[in-house]
Amino acid sequence: MREITYANAIKEAMVQEMRSNEDVFILGEDIGVFGGAFGVTSGMLDEFGPERVRNTPISESAISGCAVGAAMMGMRPILELQFSDFVMIALDNIVNQAAKMRYMFGGKTHVPMVVRLPSGSGLGMAAQHSQSLEAWMAHVPGLIVIQPSTPYDAKGLMKTAINNDNPVIFYEHKGLYNSKSDVPEDEYDIPLGVADVKKEGEDLTVIATGIMVQRSLQAAEQLEKEGISIEVIDPRTLVPLDKETIIESVIKTNRALVVYEAVERSGYGAEIASLIGESEAFDFLDAPISRLGGIATPIPYNPSLEKAAVPQVEDIIEKVKSIVQK
Amino acid sequence: MVNNLEETIYSNQQMKKMLTDMMLIRSFEEAVEKLFQEGKIPGTMHLCIGQEATAVGACAALTDEDKITSTHRGHGHSIAKGAEIKPMMAELLGKATGYGKGKGGSMHIADLTIGNLGANGIVAAGLPIGTGAALASQMKKKGYVVLCFFGDGAANEGAFHEALNLASIWNLPVVFFCENNQYGMSGPVKEMVNIEHISDRAKSYGIPGFTINGNDVIEVAKATQEAVDRARSGEGPTLIEAETYRWRGHSRSDARKYRTREEEKDWRNTKDPISKFKERLIEESILTEKEFLEIQKTIDTEIHEAVSFAEESPEPSLDTLEVDIYV
Ligand SMILES: Cc1ncc(C[n+]2csc(CCOP(=O)(O)OP(=O)(O)O)c2C)c(N)n1
Ligand SMILES: [Mg+2]
Numbered sequence: 055m056r057e058i059t060y061a062n063a064i065k066e067a068m069v070q071e072m073r074s075n076e077d078v079f080i081l082g083e084d085i086g087v088f089g090g091a092f093g094v095t096s097g098m099l100d101e102f103g104p105e106r107v108r109n110t111p112i113s114e115s116a117i118s119g120c121a122v123g124a125a126m127m128g129m130r131p132i133l134e135l136q137f138s139d140f141v142m143i144a145l146d147n148i149v150n151q152a153a154k155m156r157y158m159f160g161g162k163t164h165v166p167m168v169v170r171l172p173s174g175s176g177l178g179m180a181a182q183h184s185q186s187l188e189a190w191m192a193h194v195p196g197l198i199v200i201q202p203s204t205p206y207d208a209k210g211l212m213k214t215a216i217n218n219d220n221p222v223i224f225y226e227h228k229g230l231y232n233s234k235s236d237v238p239e240d241e242y243d244i245p246l247g248v249a250d251v252k253k254e255g256e257d258l259t260v261i262a263t264g265i266m267v268q269r270s271l272q273a274a275e276q277l278e279k280e281g282i283s284i285e286v287i288d289p290r291t292l293v294p295l296d297k298e299t300i301i302e303s304v305i306k307t308n309r310a311l312v313v314y315e316a317v318e319r320s321g322y323g324a325e326i327a328s329l330i331g332e333s334e335a336f337d338f339l340d341a342p343i344s345r346l347g348g349i350a351t352p353i354p355y356n357p358s359l360e361k362a363a364v365p366q367v368e369d370i371i372e373k374v375k376s377i378v379q380k
Numbered sequence: 381m382v383n384n385l386e387e388t389i390y391s392n393q394q395m396k397k398m399l400t401d402m403m404l405i406r407s408f409e410e411a412v413e414k415l416f417q418e419g420k421i422p423g424t425m426h427l428c429i430g431q432e433a434t435a436v437g438a439c440a441a442l443t444d445e446d447k448i449t450s451t452h453r454g455h456g457h458s459i460a461k462g463a464e465i466k467p468m469m470a471e472l473l474g475k476a477t478g479y480g481k482g483k484g485g486s487m488h489i490a491d492l493t494i495g496n497l498g499a500n501g502i503v504a505a506g507l508p509i510g511t512g513a514a515l516a517s518q519m520k521k522k523g524y525v526v527l528c529f530f531g532d533g534a535a536n537e538g539a540f541h542e543a544l545n546l547a548s549i550w551n552l553p554v555v556f557f558c559e560n561n562q563y564g565m566s567g568p569v570k571e572m573v574n575i576e577h578i579s580d581r582a583k584s585y586g587i588p589g590f591t592i593n594g595n596d597v598i599e600v601a602k603a604t605q606e607a608v609d610r611a612r613s614g615e616g617p618t619l620i621e622a623e624t625y626r627w628r629g630h631s632r633s634d635a636r637k638y639r640t641r642e643e644e645k646d647w648r649n650t651k652d653p654i655s656k657f658k659e660r661l662i663e664e665s666i667l668t669e670k671e672f673l674e675i676q677k678t679i680d681t682e683i684h685e686a687v688s689f690a691e692e693s694p695e696p697s698l699d700t701l702e703v704d705i706y707v
Binding site for chain 1: 422423424471474475480482484485487488500501533534536537538539564566571572573634637638695696698700702705
């Protein structure tokens, strides 16, 4: 199999869907000749032309609402926002419109659109270009929320997202765009609500999302050398969430740590932690369920401060040890 | 607009100051570009090289009490409004001595003591905020005027339209100053709007609108002065569109496939706001070549000192991570 980047895996899924389904198109700022702020759409204009790769004005409100209307009328738009932070300007269309339309209309419409959101910190882009607000989206009934951590998952989940009949929020991590892994050339989809056990282990279950999956795997390698074996689970889709895989794992390891980049307070990790606490896994716990998330601060510009604001590999190692060695 | 310097309202001293400020902005940004290439500046930066006349001309019409809101491409605005370049440079290097104590970086430089309400990472966010600052001026009878810088791309955000309308119906002392540098990140203004001039939009909101040569610092200063005078005398907002060109790419990596090298060359060679203005000042015996070189020398020293200051400044300590989140 060949290795491709996370960015190219996302592009490949979009391209394959656009080849097979005329209704799929993409719109966004600078996605044409520029190829998108992170190069994800590079080359797509050449293949599909400006009708289906629509370079828009800087108008997040208009383009998100436009995606909703087009989706209601049978198109399957993919909306690229340059940074997930700019979704604030599009939120009315996503939350007040797309998410509830079907429900309010008694099931008489559906809004099949994908909103692609490059998120996360680590690039020195400061407070308005580095946020991880996936919990906001997961809180809204009617939205599907996907957060892939590998090129393989990104490709399969993008295909699933495009073919899903609901509004789908697709979180991409800016720090993962250049990461590579084996990705089949053929089309494949990954179902929603199926977590992936990225590494098996015995002593503790780490449930990690986004870039924290990679950091947890690195932590696992080092912990292994010290005789601590952790299992790493990536839910891959936050809504719907694969509860069984998480619960079964915790029943096996008897310890749980949720690791996420977003501000720890009220983050999606809190949802996972309480899910475990309320499940049959509770009786098997040998230690309190723990969370490791970001400090409750806007993301600072200075690189050392920025690193300190979100969990790093060493923080995960330390946290795991503090739980296992208690 | 009058282009004959003899008919300007500016003294020789003021005009030399404008030239000096433009030169300082360019030298500052050339230094920033170099530091970025050396890996000393994290993240990204947006350079306004080629657009110096808009920042300097517009700010020349403002008093120290007047305010500005700025953009992601804000180094020029900041310097023209009177920022010190040492804490600016330090901020770009993420140092504790920077304007934002290393927490904001290039896109978030602000100095309220000199009326700079901040650069902004969100396109068009400065327009409603500037409108609000103008509302405070009106309500508290402060007399200051607010000038909102924004780009051609920003004029397609809802925030632009909503702010202009609000400022108009409340008759607020604000000047909306569009730097039309012909492109957003890549989107050409010709493809992104279906009207000849962004300033035509002023009509929809019942305010005056003008398109001016943004590479002529005197023309910019005079047009802005008229708008500022209107605002200060209670006649409400004005929309100014200043046509200019950014010489560099949008930010750190930009292959500039959306425009031609010929077009770039034309703007650089025939419309450089600095060399054009310098030539005029020399032609009219306001400046000598020798003086020009001396100014550049002083600026070079100043920049050198700012870079050393920034490089020698300490990193913010980790205990500051959670400082300044709340009052
Ligand atoms: C709300 C929002 N949308 C998109 C962006 C990404 N972005 C940053 S600068 C820019 C182009 C802005 O163009 P313009 O207003 O003309 O200013 P210029 O860069 O030309 O100075 C874009 C799209 C952003 N920062 N904020
Ligand atoms: Mg522009």
